[in-house]
Amino acid sequence: MNLLLFTSAETTTPLARTDPRAIHLVDILRRQPSDTFDAGLINGPRGKGTLAAISPTALTLTFTWSNSPPDPLDPIMLLIGLPRPQTVRKILQEATSLGVTALHFFSSDRGEPSYTQSTLWSSGEWRRHLLAGAEQAFCTRLPEVTWTHSLPALIARLADLATFATAPRVALDNYESAESLGKCHVLRDTPSENHPLSPAPPPAPVVLAFGSERGWSPAERDLLRTNAFTLAHLGPRVLRSETAITAAVAIVKSLRGLM
Amino acid sequence: MNLLLFTSAETTTPLARTDPRAIHLVDILRRQPSDTFDAGLINGPRGKGTLAAISPTALTLTFTWSNSPPDPLDPIMLLIGLPRPQTVRKILQEATSLGVTALHFFSSDRGEPSYTQSTLWSSGEWRRHLLAGAEQAFCTRLPEVTWTHSLPALIARLADLATFATAPRVALDNYESAESLGKCHVLRDTPSENHPLSPAPPPAPVVLAFGSERGWSPAERDLLRTNAFTLAHLGPRVLRSETAITAAVAIVKSLRGLM
Numbered sequence: 141m142n143l144l145l146f147t148s149a150e151t152t153t154p155l156a157r158t159d160p161r162a163i164h165l166v167d168i169l170r171r172q173p174s175d176t177f178d179a180g181l182i183n184g185p186r187g188k189g190t191l192a193a194i195s196p197t198a199l200t201l202t203f204t205w206s207n208s209p210p211d212p213l214d215p216i217m218l219l220i221g222l223p224r225p226q227t228v229r230k231i232l233q234e235a236t237s238l239g240v241t242a243l244h245f246f247s248s249d250r251g252e253p254s255y256t257q258s259t260l261w262s263s264g265e266w267r268r269h270l271l272a273g274a275e276q277a278f279c280t281r282l283p284e285v286t287w288t289h290s291l292p293a294l295i296a297r298l299a300d301l302a303t304f305a306t307a308p309r310v311a312l313d314n315y316e317s318a319e320s321l322g323k324c325h326v327l328r329d330t331p332s333e334n335h336p337l338s339p340a341p342p343p344a345p346v347v348l349a350f351g352s353e354r355g356w357s358p359a360e361r362d363l364l365r366t367n368a369f370t371l372a373h374l375g376p377r378v379l380r381s382e383t384a385i386t387a388a389v390a391i392v393k394s395l396r397g398l399m
Numbered sequence: 400m401n402l403l404l405f406t407s408a409e410t411t412t413p414l415a416r417t418d419p420r421a422i423h424l425v426d427i428l429r430r431q432p433s434d435t436f437d438a439g440l441i442n443g444p445r446g447k448g449t450l451a452a453i454s455p456t457a458l459t460l461t462f463t464w465s466n467s468p469p470d471p472l473d474p475i476m477l478l479i480g481l482p483r484p485q486t487v488r489k490i491l492q493e494a495t496s497l498g499v500t501a502l503h504f505f506s507s508d509r510g511e512p513s514y515t516q517s518t519l520w521s522s523g524e525w526r527r528h529l530l531a532g533a534e535q536a537f538c539t540r541l542p543e544v545t546w547t548h549s550l551p552a553l554i555a556r557l558a559d560l561a562t563f564a565t566a567p568r569v570a571l572d573n574y575e576s577a578e579s580l581g582k583c584h585v586l587r588d589t590p591s592e593n594h595p596l597s598p599a600p601p602p603a604p605v606v607l608a609f610g611s612e613r614g615w616s617p618a619e620r621d622l623l624r625t626n627a628f629t630l631a632h633l634g635p636r637v638l639r640s641e642t643a644i645t646a647a648v649a650i651v652k653s654l655r656g657l658m
Contacts, residue, residue, distance in 0.1 A: 142637050211635075234642050239634075277636040322653025374649075375498075375658045376470075377536040378401050383493050383645055390633075390646035391653040394581025399634045399650060 141275045143178045144189065146203075151181070154198035162199050165191060179203055180280035182271075185210060210280045215303050215345035216240040216392060219294055221248030221352030222287065223381045225258040229269050230382040235283065236273025238389045241303075242284040246291045249357035261287055291349075291360060295367045298347065307345035309369040312388055313356055314378070317371035321391050324372040328395065343396045348388055353381055400534045402437045403448065405462075410440070413457035421458050424450060438462055439539035441530075444469060469539045474562050474604035475499040475651060478553055480507030480611030481546065482640045484517040488528050489641040494542065495532025497648045500562075501543040505550045508616035520546055550608075550619060554626045557606065566604035568628040571647055572615055573637070576630035580650050583631040587654065602655045607647055612640055 144161045155162050165171045171191045179189035179201075187205035194200075218235060222228070222245040235243055247253050260266055270282045289297070298304050308326040319325065327346065349369060351360065364371070374384055393399035403420045414421050424430045430450045438448035438460075446464035453459075477494060481487070481504040494502055506512050519525055529541045548556070557563050567585035578584065586605065608628060610619065623630070633643055652658035 234639075237636060237638055237642055238646070239636055276639060279636060320653065320656060320658055322658055323656060375652065377496060377498055377538060379496055380493075380535060383496055386642055386645045387497070387649035387658065390649045391658060393634065394579065394650040394653065397579060397582060399579055399581055399646065 141272075142278045143180050143186065143275050143280070145180045145182050145271055145275055145280060146189075147182055148184075151201070151203050154195075154200055157195070157197050157199065165199065166194065178278070180210075180274075181205060182274075183210075183281055186278075186280055212342075213241045213279075213281050213283060214239045214343055214393065214396075214398065215307070216389060217242045217304055217307075217345070217347045218244070218385065218389075219291065219347065219349040220245050220381075220385070221251050221291075221350060221356075222246060222255045223353055224252070224255060225260040227353075227381050228255075228258075228260060228266070231385055232266060232269035232285070233273040233276070234382060234386050235389065236270045237277040238386065238393070239277065239279065239281075240283050240389060244285075244289060244294050245287040246289060246294055248291065248352035249360055250354035251352035256287060292363060295363065303345050304347055307347050309347045309349070309364075309367070310372050311349040311351075311356070311361075311364045311369040312374060312384060313351070313361070313371040314373045314376070315355065316361060317373040319370075319372050321372040321374055321388055322395065324370060326370045327392065343393075343398060346392055348392065350381065350385060350388075400531075401537045402439050402445065402534050402539070404439045404441050404530055404534055404539060405448075406441055407443075410460070410462050413454075413459055416454075416456050416458065424458065425453065437537070439469075439533075440464060441533075442469075442540055445537075445539055471601075472500045472538075472540050472542060473498045473602055473652065473655075473657065474566070475648060476501045476563055476566075476604070476606045477503070477644065477648075478550065478606065478608040479504050479640070479644070480510050480550075480609060480615075481505060481514045482510070482612055483514060484519040486612075486640050487514075487517075487519060487525070490644055491525060491528035491544070492532040492535070493641060493645050494648065495529045496536040497645065497652070498536065498538065498540075499542050499648060503544075503548060503553050504546040505548060505553055507550065507611035508619055509613035510611035515546060551622060554622065562604050563606055566606050568606045568608070568623075568626070569631050570608040570610075570615070570620075570623045570628040571633060571643060572610065572620070572630040573632045573635070574614065575620060576632040578629075578631050580631040580633055580647055581654065583629060585629045586651065602652075602657060605651055607651065609640065609644060609647075 141164050176188045176190050180186045185205040190202045192200040192202050274282055390399055400423050432450055435447045435449050439445045444464040446462055449461045451459040451461050649658055
């Protein structure tokens with residue numbers, strides 16, 4: 141935890157001594173009364189927290205926040221065939237630490253439908269992994285996450301989103317793709333550099349789709365091609381979902397000069 | 400396990416029923432006598448295994464191997480400030496699945512010296528994670544791994560290695576670097592494309608160095624700069640070691656047209 145994140149409500153009430161943030165502050169960072177620490181308001185500013193008092197059951201914290209809003213997240217949207225919960229945990233944390241704007245999980249034709257019933261989703265545990273990824277990255281912003289829409293519904297919705305309606309769409313596919321992601325023409329045609337005297341342009345939005353661990357079905361490939369997705373690969377080696385997603389996001393960010 | 404890997408000695412003796420590969424074949428893949436499966440000789444050819452017989456205590460397997468040697472690994476060498484064992488496990492598996500040639504861990508100034516005493520190393524467990532990464536990637540080749548050399552010794556050794564003596568050297572550093580890895584001039588000057596009618600050139604060797612989770616010390620930065628390492632960053636977000644390593648390897652591979 142490089143940054144401890146709080147909701148607005150949490151900043152005005154004592155923090156239970158058993159809260160993982162309290163344990164981190166007192167038992168790992170060894171903060172004493174009047175010591176400060178890096179803090180952030182979820183989706184709000186960063187700032188400094190002060191450990192005002194420690195009781196056996198709670199910490200009293202005070203905060204001062206920066207006046208500047210946090211940087212926006214990178215406009216990268218991920219559509220992901222829902223993998224097993226242990227894999228989703230890693231993806232949520234790593235993709236959040238990399239700063240993507242949205243992760244939309246769908247039940248893919250070759251996935252396991254029961255994965256939507258995991259307590260990872262029903263218990264709200266999924267949000268903990270976003271917080272861990274944001275705290276790691278020293279960032280207050282959390283990506284949007286959904287797991288109840290179908291792939292056709294997610295694609296249909298793209299047209300209604302100002303940021304992503306005309307963004308390049310790439311589906312990762314090691315079997316029927318002609319280009320590697322790093323050479324993918326729809327990404328390389330996106331201007332990533334500007335006149336040296338102009339302010340840097342905001343990074344271009346991109347939609348990246350990943351199939352289930354068993355790959356895309358023929359019907360899913362048809363749907364993707366019909367909806368202007370370009371297929372691209374990550375080389376001949378078969379990667380775990382979480383490795384492929386981190387690799388693909390890193391490659392897209394590097395094409396835009398961000399990594 | 401997309402591919403089951405065996406040593407030469409293991410291919411001529413029964414496989415204990417309790418071996419993870421036996422459990423995978425019989426209990427996960429549900430193979431029956433005379434069924435085949437994808438197999439590989441470690442650092443040798445791929446081929447097909449046949450489940451010849453199942454007894455309560457062992458499997459009898461036979462193999463036929465391909466005549467073509469496996470593709471070489473990508474000539475990417477990683478020098479890594481030794482992180483905690485749980486992080487090393489992920490790095491070993493992910494970097495192997497990505498196909499790097501070598502991982503050399505060193506005790507960094509800001510790392511924890513006791514990490515070299517982990518049973519991960521003394522028990523030989525480290526090798527299991529290489530096998531898992533290679534089996535995932537459908538590859539028989541394992542990278543070279545060391546964990547007992549100092550950073551100065553690893554750098555001194557580079558001059559003696561034909562492949563890496565003149566390779567570009569990049570150290571990842573989020574604090575004192577002027578360029579992002581994807582824009583790093585020593586990597587972009589490496590030719591990655593050839594005349595369309597020529598055979599593809601082998602990918603260029605690269606050495607990538609990663610500090611400990613707490614970053615490089617001033618003395619380590621001096622050592623790196625004196626030894627022709629260029630410093631490059633992965634953007635302003637603070638990433639876990641395993642995320643940064645996967646991201647950096649993916650970016651380097653994409654610059655060479657491999658991802």
